[in-house]
Amino acid sequence: xxxxxxxxxxxxxxxxxxxxxxxxxxxxxxxxxxxxxxxxxxxxxxxxxxxxxxxxxxxxxxxxxxxxxxxxxxxxxxxxxxxxxxxxxxxxxxxxxxxxxxxxxxxxxxxxxxxxxxxxxxxxxxxxxxxxxxxxxxxxxxxxxxxxxxxxxxxxxxxxxxxxxxxxxxxxxxxxxxxxxxxxxxxxxxxxxxxxxxxxxxxxxxxxxxxxxxxxxxxxxxxxxxxxxxxxxxxxxxxxxxxxxxxxxxxxxxxxxxxxxxxxxxxxxxxxxxxxxxxxxxxxx
Numbered sequence: 609x610x611x612x613x614x615x616x617x618x619x620x621x622x623x624x625x626x627x628x629x630x631x632x633x634x635x636x637x638x639x640x641x642x643x644x645x646x647x648x649x650x651x652x653x654x655x656x657x658x659x660x661x662x663x664x665x666x667x668x669x670x671x672x673x674x675x676x677x678x679x680x681x682x683x684x685x686x687x688x689x690x691x692x693x694x695x696x697x698x699x700x701x702x703x704x705x706x707x708x709x710x711x712x713x714x715x716x717x718x719x720x721x722x723x724x725x726x727x728x729x730x731x732x733x734x735x736x737x738x739x740x741x742x743x744x745x746x747x748x749x750x751x752x753x754x755x756x757x758x759x760x761x762x763x764x765x766x767x768x769x770x771x772x773x774x775x776x777x778x779x780x781x782x783x784x785x786x787x788x789x790x791x792x793x794x795x796x797x798x799x800x801x802x803x804x805x806x807x808x809x810x811x812x813x814x815x816x817x818x819x820x821x822x823x824x825x826x827x828x829x830x831x832x833x834x835x836x837x838x839x840x841x842x843x844x845x846x847x848x849x850x851x852x853x854x855x856x857x858x859x860x861x862x863x864x865x866x867x868x869x870x871x872x873x874x875x876x877x878x879x880x881x882x883x884x885x886x887x888x889x890x891x892x893x
Contacts, residue, residue: 610796611669611708613637613659614678615652616644618754619714622789623676623796624652630797637668660694665702672708674796679714679733683726684850692729696736703740712795713737714788715746717781717807718859718868725858727868738803745795748870749788750781750809751863753884756819760889763823763831771816772860774835779813780863781870784884787877807874814881822882826889 610627614620615636624647627634634652638644641656648654655668659680669675677699682691703711719731734746751773759769773780791808816833823831836844841860845853862868 609633609635609653609672611635611637611655611672611675612652613676614680614714615647616640617678618752618785619789619792620676620678622786623792625650626790626793627796628652630793632797635668635672637665660698662698662701662705665698666705669702669706669708672706674710674712675703675708676792676796677711677713677737679730682729683856684852685726685729685855687852689729689732692732696733700736700740703737703742708742710743710745710796710800711737711740712745712747712792714792715748715805717748717750717809717870718862719746719748720871721862721868723858723862723867724855725862725868726855727859727862728855734805743801743803745800745804745806747788747792747795748805748807748874750783750870750874752788753782753784753810753814753879753881754888756823756885757888757892759819759823760885760892763820764827764829767829767831769820769823769831769833770836771819771833772836772841773816774864776816776833776835778864779815781809781874782814782881783808783810783877784879786879786884791875791877805871807870807872808877809870809874810877811880812876818881819885822885825882826886 612624615624616638624634636647636652637655657664657668716727716730718727719734763769820831820833841857
């Protein structure tokens with residue numbers, strides 16, 4: 609039996625679908641029974657648990673041949689990353705109590721970076737969970753292609769998409785959630801020992817200008833990217849309601865300056881940028 613957290617999200621849903629398609633039992637972990645009801649209809653068991661509740665997590669993980677961990681993202685963390693530290697403490701206690709046969713944890717490109725930034729939260733996860741006694745794999749994914757979903761309306765309405773990634777012709781390592789979920793499921797179903805780190809990107813690196821070109825093709829109208837001046841970021845993010853925008857700003861700096869990067873040669877998925885964006889546009893029609 610395989611336990612999948614984050615099953616109501618994009619990656620967790622893909623992982624669960626692949627494991628069920630292989631004819632294997634799934635226990636879906638969610639905070640909201642209503643949102644997760646579709647997985648019961650698909651044949652999965654359901655466990656309700658908060659990612660900061662060690663006791664309910666331990667019960668959810670009990671008897672598992674493998675657990676997929678998706679750490680809830682905190683885009684506006686408090687200084688010191690108290691939110692993720694609470695999740696880490698609960699996960700460590702739950703995993704030590706339940707002792708699943710293996711763990712696959714979604715991580716990120718740049719988890720090894722020493723410069724504090726938003727992704728440092730996932731670096732903390734890797735550091736703390738690496739010492740667990742069961743086999744554990746950290747799947748470091750590139751920038752999600754599906755992040756472009758938030759730009760579809762702007763691209764359609766104005767033909768101009770603001771880009772924090774810059775310069776606009778710089779290629780960035782991006783990947784689709786479809787490939788990330790498929791790789792995570794593959795790892796869950798394999799036999800291996802010890803700790804491993806797997807890095808994953810799409811078929812090729814993607815520039816912001818590439819995103820604009822795909823929007824143009826899919827939407828049938830000219831679309832271009834426009835860089836957002838670095839000196840405006842802090843006020844923009846504060847205006848959007850963020851209280852602590854510096855970690856997010858430093859994360860984007862890390863991509864732009866190149867210190868958020870893969871450590872080795874990443875594996876490559878098969879989902880192209882056009883496939884990912886076309887799927888997003890079709891889903892929103």
